[in-house]
Amino acid sequence: MQFFAPLVALVYLVAGAESACTGPNARTTPPPGAIVVDATGAYRGSFKTVSEGVAKLSTATGDSTLFLMPGIYKEKVTVPPLKGKLIVQGYTCDTTSYSANQVTITRAMAQNDIPASITKNRNDYTTTLLLKSSNVKVYNLNVANTAGNVGQAIAMKIDGANYGIYACKLTGYQDTLYANQGPALFAKSYINGAVDFIFGCTRRLGLSHATLVDFQKWHKVFFCTRKCFAQMLKQMKHILVTSVTQT
Template sequence: MAAHRPSLILILAVLFACGALLTSHSVEAKPVQPKTALRKRTARNTAPAGALVVSKSPSSGQFSTVQAAVNALPNDGSEQTIFIESGTYDEQVYIDRSGMLTIMGETADTSNYESNVVTISNSLSATAAGSDDLSGTLRVHKDDFALYNVNVKNTFGQGSQALALSAYGTNHGYYGSGFYSYQDTVLAEQGAQFYGYCYIEGAVDFIFGQHGFAFFQRTTIASIGPGAITADGPASKTDGLFVINESTIEQSSAATEDLTGLVFLGRPWTEFATASPSSVFTPCSVAYTSCTLGSVINSAGWEEWSSTEPNTEDVTFAEYDNGGPGSEGTRASFATKITSNADYTAAAVLGSDWTSWVDQGYVDQ
């Protein structure tokens, strides 16, 4: 009888093979999610496991400043998270650590910027700092970065460029965050960058850059004074593109005057437009698609860089399917209304792999 009984080794081998098949099947059936994917519209009151904690309360957090937490990160390419508890942190933050870094602000509602209770604030002009980048309240000089529900402010005011965000890197995601300044609020300088359900406030050239490919999704863009919203300055016809999609353009509640007709969608920092990916449509360096344009927008839509240096010879700005009072009027000669946005989707702007690093919870409601 013993000769006909299966050996223990054979039984274990069969069980191991079955387990391997089941495991393989379950992995294949499960969709791959971006590493930074979070559940939108839920509170984030406590730090995720393993995160470095920044707090105004000495008994609560490991660090009292954001920069101290950044400095404590290992520079070994590993994935790291910083969680910031409620409060205003008066400091300038510089980030250059390697590896994926996610910074999360405490909030009662992650869906957009409206419930944000974390602010990083600084007051520094580019004149005093020595350059636009050096004036930034938050300076991100790295690839693979995500920011959730943090307000970033440069409170310098009028008189000089003064950045809230200076973003040098690719695969940057900004979610439910607010950026506040007067001139040159957000510098999207290089790489692929996504801004979802954010708030951006300023007056002059307050979304600008030269080599960045940035997509702004369902973002509120609010003017606090007269001027152009965007100033894109590509160095060639294949360098740099901003697309603002399904967003709202309005007057900031902090504006001290009526801005009706005093705001422009953009002006050309350089004389180049960026060729669309398929070269089907007219090249452009900035496009507004399916946006609601408030009465602050001038009927010409776009303006020259200056009377002595218009920079309009090789530049075209595009609009598609916009609504609101600011979408009406005779546009400037270097602007066009396109009949399709196929070349200005997130995939076209950010690259075919964009879903692997953009949190899809901030693409649509």
């Protein structure tokens, strides 16, 4: 009987973990028709990289869903212009909080890593997740540029219209979020950085229940014209801005 005790305990632990990841706020199963990305390849018919999954998105007018299974994906991802709407959903046990996210897209790339011979769209080369398509919703995804204090190094760039970014976590140092176009809403999301870490001056950027962590001072948060800054302030609701000392 003692021999089977550890096995029984393991069964209870697994059952407990599964029950904790159920309910209306859990997203653990890809919806029908979704393109699935799984770094382990365990999910049948899935792709091992996010870029491979993006390459399979429909170029027709129909809507698409990209479902990402748990994992750390070390790559640059570019979503090209699509004719239909796109939903990107990261695996999570709780859609209401970025702290429960289990999917991360990350890499380290800064301006000084790009050859001097490249003179156009240099910011795009540094970007970890580049969204060129319009009508995109992203849920429960961590996006990071880990280049550090070495110059411009963008985690996410939005370069189309109509974005909804929900319970996502964006981390970097300089120019973490490049909001080139819009409108865009970041809800229940986290964005950190130190130098101009939200920039682009879309004039239509909404932050709702968002957490902004500035490693230096408030005036380093936005890099845009005074007129644009005032416009953005009018759209912000319930923003928590935390100033901390970089370690």
